[in-house]
Amino acid sequence: MNLLSGGEFFLLLHLGLGIGFIHGFAGGIATLVDRTTTRLAETRLKARVRAASTLLMAAALWGAVISGTWLVYPGYRAEPPEGAATAAYPKADLLANEDLAFWHDFGMEWKEHVAWLTPFLATAVAFVAIRYGRRVSSDKLIRSSLIRLFTVAALASVVAAGLGAAINKVAPNLFLDL
């Protein structure tokens, strides 16, 4: 018995990576911002949480852009056969309706592109947190730079995820009928 089609599974995988993103961002930003700890053991723990969290967020974002681009996006942009109904072809269906074309021309175009910026930023933060953890712990300015990169990556991810959710609501998506 097939509970999910291939496309549905890929979309579920893509959405599931959001869980890793949220946990990674929460742990990463909290340990980058917080400087109240002075006890050595707590600092060690915090540095480990910071390294693990930033790595998790970077991995989740790479997974999201790779699965989104090569597994989910082809289903979205597939062309319907000549004369076929567009109900199972989100991009074609959006573009066929003047009132909905905005969701592709602006929404999907922004989502698919801005999302690709995020793994570069998150990977830099993760690398620095892991490889230069001692310097990160002691250098406020470097920590401040990492916080800003991490936040830009998170905001861009939220834009991409929010637009994806909205487009899934507007465009025909059989997955949501399950």
Place this chain on the structure above:
Amino acid sequence: MSLIDERSSGAPERRPGAPPSRHGRPAAELADTGGSRSATEPNGGIAAALLAAGIGCAAFGVLVVLAEASGAVKDALTVSEGAGPLSGKGLGATVLWAVAWAVLHATLRNRELPWRPVARTTTALIAVGLVATFPPVFQLFAH
């Protein structure tokens, strides 16, 4: 507003009340943890990672604009028929990012750099990526 704090990052911060060590750095810093490397490790490797991230963002943005402006570029970037030119934009930017990072890391890792130029350059590169991937901007170049 800059995305990156531009003040000089010449020395790690000193915690209030922490006595200076014989190396001129707070003792608490030397006892601090979080990395397996020396506390005096230069910031060049950190600068390389941040600059490379900016280069990856800018490269992706440039590829988005080029694909919009030229049908030939769009075709060349269509590595995967299913994903279209997005596949080539992502792969191209990733390769450029990785190469830039490797070169910058090899060049800068043993140097202590003033933070202001690093911060400004990284901010500018990220801004290029953010602006160039905003549809009303890159669609201005549609052929």
